[in-house]
Amino acid sequence: MPEIADVIKKYGGTNAAEVGNGPLTFSMSVEGLDGCGKTRFGLLTCPTPIVHINLGDRDATAMLYDMSPQRRKQTTLYNLHAQSAEGWTRAEARDALTAVADIAKAHLTDGGLVGGTFIIDSGSSFWELLQEVYVAPEQEKRDASGGKRRGGLEYTQANLIISGVLNWIKNQGAFLVITHTKAQEWDAQGPVPGKYRARLNNRVPYIVEVRLDLTKECSTCGAPDCKAHIGRKHIGQLLKFGRNTALEGMKFEDKAITFEMIYKLYTGGAFPNEGALE
């Protein structure tokens, strides 16, 4: 018969008495069009130490200039990019996924990032890489053999990987922030004006405890796409709030859109390590 201590170790069991030391961690999906503050939310408001993996085409280095010196010291940036303007080749995509796994293991194993933040920016790109490596080859095989569409079956492995990776990261004692870009929504008539939807794997909304939607509008006339005035109001809205669904739909503006605010709502108390937010 297996020993209790052995199964606790093997399956990651937790004795309830050990919970409650250190901050309660959770994972978040931060969603928005480019320029709405997704990267800013992660790099400038989340608790340090921070590991940030940039898979998008926007360089996050400029954000470093807005950080306090102590925040800069506690932040590690990784930029993983395709080598050519045509985008990721399958081999590059595979290398990038290996890199994400290596980086996560190196920084997170043995409590290396406890109380800090692991950021995947963006999860939309991460999902594209997974599809290129695990879904596209299955579809090509099917097309080559003249086979029928297999519904969602071709996505099974990629779905399992994204669940596995995100759940593993969540269990290492760090906050997980995964950003998602939005794309124009289309109907039979073409693009639907003003309608956008986040590009994310369909498991992600269940895996994360919090979904934060970021938008901006003209601070003078309120139009989302105003070209006449200078000045924007940023708006954050909770799309999912695992611990208290009554807060879903709640909106914040501008400087109130911070990790500190989300943490306070989530736990009912202030973030215990103030220095990590400076």
Ligand SMILES: [Zn+2]
């Ligand atoms: Zn305006």
